[in-house]
Amino acid sequence: MTTTVAFLGPRGTFTEMAMQAFAERGCFDSPEPAGLPVSSPAEALAAVVEGRADYACVAIENSVDGAVTPTFDALAAAEGVQIYHEFALEISFALMRGDATSSTTPPRLSTHPVAWQQVKNSAQQLVGEVEFIPASSNAAAAEAVAKGEADYAAAPEAAAALWGLEVVASDVADVPGARTQFVVVGPAGIPTERTGNDRTSVVFTLPNVPGSLVGALSEFSLRGVDLTRIESRPTRTGLGTYRFHADLVGHIDDAIVAEALRALHMRCESVQYLGSWPHSSTPPEQPDRSTEREAATAWVAAMREGRR
Structure with missing residues (x-):
């Protein structure tokens, strides 16, 4: 049975390259998932929730521009x-282009806004001042260049071959x-096995009282x-409200992580568990922690149902 993976499209994105790398790592x-190109991370996750895809591959952080909000x-x-x-x-x-004779003044350069923060100085050194087209x-x-909607694109080199660009x-x-x-990202279930070099992620909201975050x-x-990271994002329910x-370093199967999350739940209005998974540098290691896994899985299930 073929696995379907939603990714930021169209074909030729870095996200598709990452999806292929995940596939190679099992x-x-x-081993050969079917890719489902979508237009945004939200649509990729919606495809998983709605059952149109088994998994989603999404970018979460860049070393130059930070979190992918x-x-x-x-x-x-x-x-x-x-x-x-x-x-x-x-x-x-x-940096790629289509028909050089059709360029505008200043030339239009298109890329993703996150990519623009990584290439704008170098690109402008190559072609001069440009009009940025997000x-x-x-x-x-690259597709926009092929359609004549932009003059240059900053994209993976594979995209040039896909769209016939120079x-x-x-x-x-x-x-x-x-x-x-x-x-x-996939449907909620049993976390990936603990390796001893893991990450755990949660999203939480707090009562608006002094010292709640501390x-x-x-x-x-x-x-x-x-x-390893804490980010605040607006809840979009009103000014001054954040999630x-x-x-965290560690796995839900680690006693200190599970205890910290239980204690966090008692302080928060809501806690959303986003998973525990191996850090990307992790060598395989599978200790027997079945008893801790059962307890941690039960706690996560209770938290998702709104119980403390």
Whole structure:
């Protein structure tokens, strides 16, 4: 049976490359998944929720521009999804063009807004001042050039071949060695096996009282649980209301992580568990922790049902 994976399209995006890398690492139920191109991270997760896709592959963080906020917002809004794997892909852009005789003044350069932050200085050194045309993805920018809607695109080099474009320059980047972190998201279920080098992610909201955030974070520090990231995003229910995304070092099967999350739940208005998965540098290691897994899985199920 073929596994369907939703990814930011069209064909030729870095997200499709990440999906293929996940497949090579055995992260899906079949070694050659069928890709479902979509227009946004929200649509990718919606495809999973609605059963049109088994998994979604989405970008979550870039080493140059930071968090990919549309993915954060989509994860918080989607119901019944969970992260299972991560992979950091090295990003290398090519500057490409179509018919050079049809260029406008200033020339129009299209790419994804996150990519624009990584290439704008280098691209303008190559072609001069440009008019930036935001695209839903880097491959969509290449498609726009092919349709005459832009003069240049910054995209994966593979997109040039897909859309019949000329590569003007390769390895275009303001910061060499940039990497983007991608994750595999699927229906909520049993977390990926603990490896001893794992990450856990949650989203939570707090009562609007003095010290509520400090108190919530103290549940991690008191137990020696390391936070690798905390981001605030508006709840969109009113000014001054936020939800918090936190990534932790450790797995839900780790006693100190499970205890910290139980304590966090007692302080919060809501807690959404987004999964525990191996850090991308993790070598395989599978200790027997079945008793802890049963307890942790039961706690996660109770939390999702709104019980404390």
